[in-house]
Amino acid sequence: MEKVHVKSASDVDLINLSLNGSMDAFSTIVSRYESMIAKITISMIGNKDDADDIGQETFIRFYKSMDKFKGDSKLGTYLARTAINLTLNEIKKRKKRWLVTTNSYENFDIPSIDNEESQDITNVVNESLKKLEPKYRSVVVLRFIQGFSTKETSEILELPLGTVLSRLSRGQQKLKEIITKADMI
Amino acid sequence: MSQNSKNEKLTEILLNHNPEFNDGFSERVINKIKLVSTTNKKIENDFISAFRWVALSGVAAILLLLITVYFTDGMFTTDAVVGLLNYSPDEPLLAELNY
Numbered sequence: 001m002e003k004v005h006v007k008s009a010s011d012v013d014l015i016n017l018s019l020n021g022s023m024d025a026f027s028t029i030v031s032r033y034e035s036m037i038a039k040i041t042i043s044m045i046g047n048k049d050d051a052d053d054i055g056q057e058t059f060i061r062f063y064k065s066m067d068k069f070k071g072d073s074k075l076g077t078y079l080a081r082t083a084i085n086l087t088l089n090e091i092k093k094r095k096k097r098w099l100v101t102t103n104s105y106e107n108f109d110i111p112s113i114d115n116e117e118s119q120d121i122t123n124v125v126n127e128s129l130k131k132l133e134p135k136y137r138s139v140v141v142l143r144f145i146q147g148f149s150t151k152e153t154s155e156i157l158e159l160p161l162g163t164v165l166s167r168l169s170r171g172q173q174k175l176k177e178i179i180t181k182a183d184m185i
Numbered sequence: 186m187s188q189n190s191k192n193e194k195l196t197e198i199l200l201n202h203n204p205e206f207n208d209g210f211s212e213r214v215i216n217k218i219k220l221v222s223t224t225n226k227k228i229e230n231d232f233i234s235a236f237r238w239v240a241l242s243g244v245a246a247i248l249l250l251l252i253t254v255y256f257t258d259g260m261f262t263t264d265a266v267v268g269l270l271n272y273s274p275d276e277p278l279l280a281e282l283n284y
Contacts, residue, residue, distance in 0.1 A: 023215055038206045056217055060221065
């Protein structure tokens with residue numbers, strides 16, 4: 001009964017139900033935003049397993065601080081901000097620990113691919129994105145892959161609109177060069 | 186290929202980039218939340234249980250002390266409890282002056 005009800009409920013209603021202990025309501029929030037968080041984390045990190053962990057952490061953090069969510073921004077924007085911050089922290093941590101070696105954006109080789117295989121395209125896009133510096137990558141992922149507006153992107157990253165636009169242009173240019181080398185365009 | 190076509194193609198590739206988590210992501214999140222809640226609750230219960238024993242031991246020690254004071258001094262005054270009942274602060278001074 002509740003399951004049918006929560007499926008069509010608004011985000012605010014789902015949050016209120018979750019605060020009253022309904023795990024079905026929270027599960028619906030997760031299902032609703034899973035795809036968006038997957039796009040952001042996998043595109044940012046490039047590794048599905050690590051992205052999965054960050055995705056889980058995003059929702060767990062939201063669950064713990066749900067009572068403080070005032071609804072000033074859309075839930076999607078809020079979750080995207082959490083996910084992007086977690087991925088940027090993870091990238092920083094990896095850099096510090098020297099874990100990023102051959103996969104770093106400085107010295108990564110992109111394989112050439114067969115355009116007919118979508119899985120390969122996904123892999124090449126992921127690997128190409130990894131070659132971009134995180135500051136460009138985050139803007140490109142939010143704006144082009146997730147489809148947030150430039151204004152929303154600037155809100156999520158807490159950056160001025162002008163900075164987002166210049167990073168977008170630079171990121172797009174760099175990504176075009178990388179993808180051209182991979183014979184995708 | 187012109188720059189505009191390249192840009193369009195790039196936008197198309199990025200828009201069609203739809204990586205997904207492995208199946209069962211939602212269940213994994215819910216299970217982790219339940220696990221974290223259970224663990225937190227267990228730690229909380231353990232802490233309360235440990236605190237209860239410490240508190241009970243403290244109360245028992247205080248009671249024992251009060252009973253001892255009562256049987257030793259026969260009364261319950263602040264001086265008796267803190268051990269100042271038979272203490273005269275002038276005595277050491279007078280002894281020093283007499284010497």
